[in-house]
Amino acid sequence: MNKEYVIGIDLGGTKIYAAVVDPNGNIIATARKKTKPDKGFEKTVERIAKTARKAVENAGLEMTDIKAAGIGSPGPLDLKAGKIIETPNLKWKDAPLRDELQKYLEVPVAMDNDGNVGILGEWAYGAGKGANDLVGLFIGTGVGGGVIVNGQLLHGYNENAGELGHMILDPNGPKCGCGNHGCLEAFASRLAIEREIQIIHLNGTPTTLISYLQDGERLRSKLLAKAFEDGDKPVKLALEKSASYIGYAVASLLNIFNPQVVVLGGGVVEALGESYVRIVRKVAENNVFAISKRNVKIVAATLEDDSAVLGAARLGWQLVE
């Protein structure tokens, strides 16, 4: 008897991650490549397909064992057309990701935005398992989000709901990648944390990470976590600011959705863990109606790097179930 599998793909600004997943949500094998979005949309789709086929090969399987694929992409997306409308991180516009990838993989492909697939993964197999109503925030290069209402991903009229990173937390706040001011992402993303560390350093409190910043290198989340543990003051202040703003946003989201579980994921949360989540929880609980937080859990995601591929795989299963 042939077992059946799907491929879940997580398309990020810096890397492509693909996993072969069985019907119970177990990952059989994985593969990764750099995204290299500057090489253009077509080349990137080719790289995505190669990564997916590599994961299948690593699983000791053939493409004939694969029933479908799902992909999580930065948005906003046009889900009906299967297109990326625009992405600040990948710089493409109106890119027909779903159909192009389908040509390369020759199986049905489902897509949704990165925040949504991550949250779908955590809801189906991770920290949100069993919850009916759930809100998720992923803090990485940007801030992504996703919402489950009554056991269903919230999509909305143009299928673009859940852009929680662009809630406005201060109309006079710093400029965001999206062009507006004071979005959650502009306060809390890893890029915002880097900027904040630089500002605190320039204001006279030196950071041990200055050489990275001066060389224009990315401060990887693990590096941030290490400096935080070592007591680097600007890093500590910048991470506390990020977590506080996530906390204010969670307070708003508790009052708006009154979910059962709030899941926090992404590189920053994975690297910092409970030191970060604790601040979010405290700020959120101090700024919300008693009933909106009653028995509500604010927790770290548990699937780490796998939440998006597992959620994307779940999307794939929905195509063939």
Added chain:
Amino acid sequence: MNKEYVIGIDLGGTKIYAAVVDPNGNIIATARKKTKPDKGFEKTVERIAKTARKAVENAGLEMTDIKAAGIGSPGPLDLKAGKIIETPNLKWKDAPLRDELQKYLEVPVAMDNDGNVGILGEWAYGAGKGANDLVGLFIGTGVGGGVIVNGQLLHGYNENAGELGHMILDPNGPKCGCGNHGCLEAFASRLAIEREIQIIHLNGTPTTLISYLQDGERLRSKLLAKAFEDGDKPVKLALEKSASYIGYAVASLLNIFNPQVVVLGGGVVEALGESYVRIVRKVAENNVFAISKRNVKIVAATLEDDSAVLGAARLGWQLVE
């Protein structure tokens, strides 16, 4: 053949409004009384029941013609227990509104919060008719809200979703009635508008409404609208600030829910009309992803004072349908 009717009741901080409603959403007759919440919870329930019975009398009907009642109340509420948990405006705690009112009226009573019933009314019979996904904001003494997702009121885990007036728009902003800082309500409610007019006056730009403010009188929305039309500078600035913050909140809500329609209601919007809605629309559309606003309508409520009683009546019908 006996026709059947329900009573819809709108419980506000200052007035009780009841309407007898037929199955098609037509209002047959109405009645109003002042709330007088300082006389205590029991006395107020008695007044609510009297107002409801007066509406029935005004309709030329008997209580035997009434199948059910619905009531919209300030929240947060415990819907399962039918209780008001706490209300900044009415000052009661843990008040069993639904069951007490049921005793007085001797018909089944349904309840939900004022924002939710208002939005249910506009969705069923008003500006949001036919939309699948809808967000509503009511700007009055406070700021209430409600959300329809896939044709259903959003309730959440503790049935307290939709507290849109307490989204945080600036963690360092003015103190809100709820105790937190920088909630939408603290920027945009009629009380916030009054405070802003006073501040602008004290800073040296005189307002024609100063005598009202000095006497500690409420600035009724119609008075605000008149002063706005007459070109009173502080009133104009304060109303523009209120509308701008509603606009920022609507931008966030478009990115969060991506609804088809945003309905703006409440005393301030009713009195100011398009002069207010235009500012909200402009600010919202300038601060949101293109896709989140595509073909989305941001419009004034059309049922005016009747949105809550009609939504409450709709709740009542749901009990007996």
